[in-house]
Amino acid sequence: MAGAGAGERHPLHAWGWDERVERWWASAPRGTIAARVVRADRGRVLLQAASGTFTAPARAAGWSDGAERMPTTGDWVAVAPADAGGPGTIAGVLPRFSAVTRVDAHGQREQVLATNVDSVLAVHGLDRPLRGGRLERTLVLAWEGGAQPTVVATKTDLVDDPSPALEALAALAPGVEVLAVSAHRGTGLDPIREVLRPNRTAVMLGESGAGKSTLTNRLVGEEVQATRGVRAGDAKGRHTTVTRDLLLVPTGGVLIDTPGLRGLGLWEAEEGLALAFPDIEELASGCRFRDCGHEREPGCAVRAAAEAGSLDPARLARYAALRREAQEAGARREAVARRERRRPGTITQTAWRTRPGRRR
Ligand SMILES: Nc1nc2c(ncn2[C@@H]2O[C@H](COP(=O)(O)OP(=O)(O)OP(=O)(O)O)[C@@H](O)[C@H]2O)c(=O)[nH]1
Ligand SMILES: [Mg+2]
Ligand SMILES: [Zn+2]
Structure with a gap:
């Protein structure tokens, strides 16, 4: 053609x-x-x-x-x-200009969740406790995959004042836009439409029950996706969506609705980590050693900031854990690559990257 x-x-x-x-x-x-x-x-x-x-x-x-x-x-x-x-x-x-991936359930392979996406909408329902680590992990995946993340807080109609929750979200996502919507009331949808205009692709990632499919239906303007009430008490979702579906949004762009995933293990994340934690990256430029691990090294500006209270120590601890996980994933990646080199002709799921280095 x-x-x-x-x-x-x-x-x-x-x-x-x-x-x-x-x-x-x-x-x-x-x-x-x-x-x-x-x-x-x-x-x-x-x-x-x-x-x-x-x-x-x-x-x-x-x-x-x-x-x-x-x-x-x-x-x-x-x-x-x-x-x-x-x-x-x-x-x-075709080669992909971006791909959001995680490690598969066995921890041995990269699972590609969505490709050729410009944006990741990290969806958080305001009806549940905020799990900082989950959001940070989603941002790492988005950046690493070559997509621009946006945080979307849903169900604003269920809280009296969403501002404290929005501030907490913003603190976990430096430099990332935080949008607030109520799919039920239809408020806050226009900024999301802007993210998609004119023919961009966005993928929604978020816990089961966060309201991804409800928001999808609102944006698509039709009940294309099934939705289901969350469990009373803890607002846990029921894993209603089971496939990843790409849908046309009449005001422009396409949206990929996904199942609420239980785990978002890292497969490759070094670059994504740096982009998701720009606050720590910036502090790290003041560390004595250029390869400082911010754990035991002397002259560590990152640990000093955590001790002085200008960096949340819990955020640093989560960062350190993600960094260790990324290093372990790197070792697994190499083992898989070695195995695949021995078996010519095997499909490398990891081969989505179209050019070395930066992908945006
Ligand atoms: N009050 C209120 N409820 C909402 C809103 N958005 C979604 N919900 C409700 O939250 C529940 C879960 O919504 P879904 O859209 O099915 O959630 P999901 O993220 O797609 O969940 P999975 O498909 O399981 O991953 C449903 O009962 C929705 O009606 C909202 O803006 N306000
Ligand atoms: Mg759903
Ligand atoms: Zn350091």
């Missing part, structure tokens, strides 16, 4: 097609059509093409960058047309 001519919009523009995708599409296999994965579920993918939606078997495929990728929600793929009435097959998966 040819790209759109000058001044002409690509038919998949509303679904997030832009110059980044266009560039890679230039090396698409001949005779294939472009589509975006709007859901990946049990070995099949639901695809959105200019002509409509259809499903295809999920199958890892490469591109001109030489890396193989397993298609997942958010991916752009090249589909070889069906012959003899069978389903089309995925002939290629």
